Amino acid sequence: MTLQLRVYVPPHPLIKHWLAVARDASTPSPLFRSAMTELGRWLTYEAVREWLPTKEAIVETPLAPCPVTFVDPEVPIVIVPILRAGLALLEGAQSTLPLASTYHIGFVRNEETLEPSCYLNKLPDRFAPQVRVLISEPMLATGGTSMAAMAELVNRGVDPAFVRIVSIVAAPPALQKLSVAYPNLTVFTAAIDEGLNNRGFIVPGLGDAGDRTFGT
Template identity: 40%
Template sequence: MSNVHLIDHPLVQHKLTLMRKKEASTNSFRRLLNELAMLMAYEVTRDMAMQEVEVETPLEKMTAKVIDGKKLVFVSILRAGTGILDGMLSVVPGARVGHIGLYRDPKTLTAVEYYFKMPQEMHERDVVVVDPMLATGNSAIAAVERLKELRPKSIKFVCLLTCPEGVKALQTAHPDVPIYTAAIDRQLNEHGYILPGLGDAGDRMFGTK
């Protein structure tokens, strides 16, 4: 699985385990997702470009490094991507935000787009696509295809969970897009859910069925 980055930091794994528990409340699940996304943001942004600026400390002037958050775009795949988006914006509040509305056809499991809104001048920006689950890969593939039409500088894909089938599908379609995940679970079931997984992330986050 080349180009797959497994974020195995103990805090990430601990919070993911708590989220997997079926008895975890909606409030607990949402809070843990936010915290986990903040932790994952550190790894995802590790190679961000920096520039030097002049600042004045209480003692003297100096040059120091900063990132240009305005060049970074977090793209949330609705609706479940919102949970990861909020956590990452806590770490990089200057980032721009895009949204892609996709739903999975229950019969074909293919992704159907219903909304697409991005910042301007995407050709100057680095994109981080966020969605809790990379299962069949259909939504991720469709989202990346749409984003590539805007020719951004780079694209990364971030998820909590994936499986061999999802990784293979996304890498086959978009081998240039690195995947960042907290776990690679065993397999998909016949309904396209990850096993052992954590259920439907959107339902658990919003308390819906």
Template identity: 40%
Template sequence: MSEHLTVVSHPLVLHKLSLMREKTTSTAVFRQLLREISVLLAYEVTRELDMTTKRIETPIQEMDAPVLAGKKLALISILRAGNGLLDGVHDLIPSARVGFVGLYRDEETLQPVQYYFKVPTELDERLVIAVDPMLATGNSSVAAIDLLKEAGATNIRFLCLLAAPEGIARMKEAHPDVPIVTAAVDEKLNEQGYIVPGLGDAGDRMFGTK
């Protein structure tokens, strides 16, 4: 992938996202919609995977069939909200290795604080897809990518549901080599660092916490 930003404006993506934005949408429905939309976004973020061929035998004859090349992908969930996107992507790529980066945002400074890090081995030989529903200030996303690069990752893509212009700019400045795939770019951030119009706190809406 060459473009730094890809907005997936597929009708199903847009429709499901609109349902997720509504404040009356229940936790269960929100979580289901996120899982469904993540499959559609995963289709886009995996568009240019390396391919090779494998000799197989169909019921009719033998053929050289296209298959994925190289080591299995690594899916990295930026906790906790990343798990909602992770589920759908993992449905599509069940053989992928999975890792977790635990970050929370200090509400005073809006800076990320790390509390957990567990990722697959040989990241330097894998396509790494980091997932987090919201790219807001970009601070947590940048910190997570920093950690993944320190762990050896060189081919990273970032998948999110919503992005703010401020977060996109922050990511491009810090990690211009990491393409972003998202369903929508919203207007701005508010004073609390939430995306406007957004959909609120994705983690709270997914898990029913406040």
């Protein structure tokens, strides 16, 4: 069977609403942060469907025994925000996955070459087998930072099939790079935009997600 990158754009009305708020250039920073939190929450909710490991059990209700399904606590779940903009989605993701561990990785982009360089890496030397990893990366533009983050994860034993990238806006160049390198990866995004400008920014996009989140 041929593997191919799976990209989902959930048609949830709340995702569409908060994306519209985030796109609006007149949205002030506090409201933009709220929009990012909500997008992180609802996109994570969609991303973990049929992804979280579960286990069957029997519990006693006040009236009778009942078969139930729990999230399996034996399989580790990890959130990896790509700094700095990935922090904007973290609160929403954590509210959906409160038992997940969080590991930070930071990249800065050279504005001339558009290539990323890593300035912070708090990933463990080795991840547990079968770990589920959710990457928060608001803008999948050139694909440089997401590709670099995936390389670090794979080098530490993560199976790309168990990785979900949560993004607000994605562009074809990033999706094409990820598809070639990691065809069994899955991306959840609020929108796929038409392309990039000559500075590597997504058009129409929503501007610099980090600057707008932190008011810088």
